[in-house]
Amino acid sequence: MELNLDSEVLEAYGYAKENTKITQIGTGLINRTYLLSPQTEEKKYILQNINTSVFKSPQAIANNLRAISDYLNFNYPEYLFIKPVSTANSEEMAHIHNEYWRMLPFVPNTISLDVLADPKQAYEAARQFGKLSRLLDHFDAKTLQPTIPGFHDLGLRYEQFNLALNQADETLKQDAKAQISDALTHKYILDYYNSYAHRKDFPDRVMHHDTKISNVLLDSETNEGICVIDLDTIMPGKFISDLGDMMRTYLCAFSENETDLEKIKIRLPYFEAMIKGYLLEMKSILTETEKELIVFSGKYMIYMQALRFLTDFLNGNKYYPTSYPTQNLDRVKNQFKLLYELAVNEKELQDIIEENLV
Template sequence: MEIENREAVLNEYGFKLDEVIIKPFGTGHINSTFLVTPKNASAQFILQSININVFRKPEIIAQNVKLVADFLAEHYPEYLFVKAIPTIKGEEMAVVEGVYWRLTSFINNSISFDTLSDPNQAYEAALQFGRLNKLLSNFDASQLKETIPGFHDLGLRYKQFTDALEAASEVVKQKASKEISTALHYRFILEYFNSFKNSREFPDRAMHHDTKISNMLFDKDTMKGICVIDLDTLMAGKFISDLGDMMRTYLCAFSENEPDISKITIRLEYFEAIVNGYLHEMGSILSPVEKELILFSGKYLIYMQAIRFLSDYLNGNIYYPIAYPEQNLDRTKNQFKLLSELFDNEKILVDIVNKCLKEHKARR
């Protein structure tokens, strides 16, 4: 992984090519990320290019992050928010040969993970994402523009699914017949969401929208959460986006790429850790309606991701990278199995939610 026009990019931030060391950094697949280490300074920096195939208007990312950064700096100056470092011209991003770049500080003594190995990690992540949600609870989320239009809009995703189904060949539909039936069966999740969508007690909030564990930084020594990162999808949405995405990506020991669905089970201790961590920060902020939708948040996000994988399979695998022809169908099966686990364990999970709510109320 190389930086094209690296000298010009570095010059935008006042660096000289022969005065820094640049190395690829992290495991992300969307943006290209580099660690920049000045030879004569102790501070390090993260330099990222923005993938315009995913984020068609990178300037919106910059605007959203700056709006939130300014709000937090004014009201919660002690909070660690990883904002962009301006170019020497004062811009939030550098644009070189049509490529958008941003620079942020590297957080010392931090570590991130691609997978969870301990419920405490789930708790710390839920607490940190919940803290960001809480601090922004009085921020006017309507100021934020969509960086990916309709990203967590289940109505849109369902329409894309039905369009893909209509256009798909009979051969492809036959291969996916069971998953298509499952997708149609679970349509009630969308209908249930729509019954709450416009409620005053189900407001739009400033949400991260991508709460996988790799978007959390932990202290290397204490393993306590430091802050959240990767703010590309910071925009207005429902609280279920952040909480539900944690459930989707933390509850199972195996990722969405695991083809053996017998391995797809939920870890109850991780579920309790997520709910406890999130309520530690958001328990006093969530409305009664939102508290009723805690478990539903996981169902919503998992179902949405399942039909996105299925739609891509029906469309000929044009969006998600695949390693073999049936991978998106296997991913669909994986997510539907995870969804069924939530329904099969519903009574236990509801009891856990109620227990966590009671404990939070007792602490107040």
């Protein structure tokens, strides 16, 4: 879809509206994304409007990316880190009519996927996310600003669930009775995490926090991993965030919107490929505690997402887009089924992990 943008946005980056083709791209739900094709040069660019209802402090994103880019440029200059292009006034973002925009170089001959179709893709994606974390192992994560405070804080998500439960309409609570019981029963996941949280060898690292397959670029011909993209959520966190999110989104052939729970199964070849790719980069720096928690990282992230869907249902479906009233409840059922499948397959999953930690 070709469309027009406010000419001031283009002018901020030194381009004229009449000489630039603009096409909306991407399937992300947070930021609006466009492909710019200036007629005056061969290069293309990605232009994004930052959603300030989600990212309250766009400057925190800019500060984080600048600090990481400077570190990588100095220590690993060969690494492809997609740093925003400066405006004509040498600013990191354009601030136009109370909206924030940033421009990124377009990487040619690459693709991003919405759905995994081959274990090789899982391997390449996991390796890229692991590589970024490895290269930033000695970067001081404490210098980064949280761009979404509490994003992967399971304790906070459980508190939000309890608050919603206490305030919810009785009809909604009755509709979600079984799922509320599941949420309470699985609180042991939070308790287990808390028993590890303050260990010295469970460090905060620089984490991407959104490791779905669409956030990595692959070579369009070979499917080889090229680099990580959509860097807004890079901030301090536990390794659980990235690896657990990959487990949640890579291991099942169907998304959280699938209502036929019989289809929610763990794809072992995808798990093995993902673990191989991730540990190829990360096993040299993971601590003993982190190695213990590899399978648990999937439980943590799946349970947290189930809580978030359930909380939104009890709050009246205010956060996640829904196409029918009980969709969030169906998503909760989906995630608890995925959590069950992870537990059922845990021994085999752990065997795969042990083989790749050698």
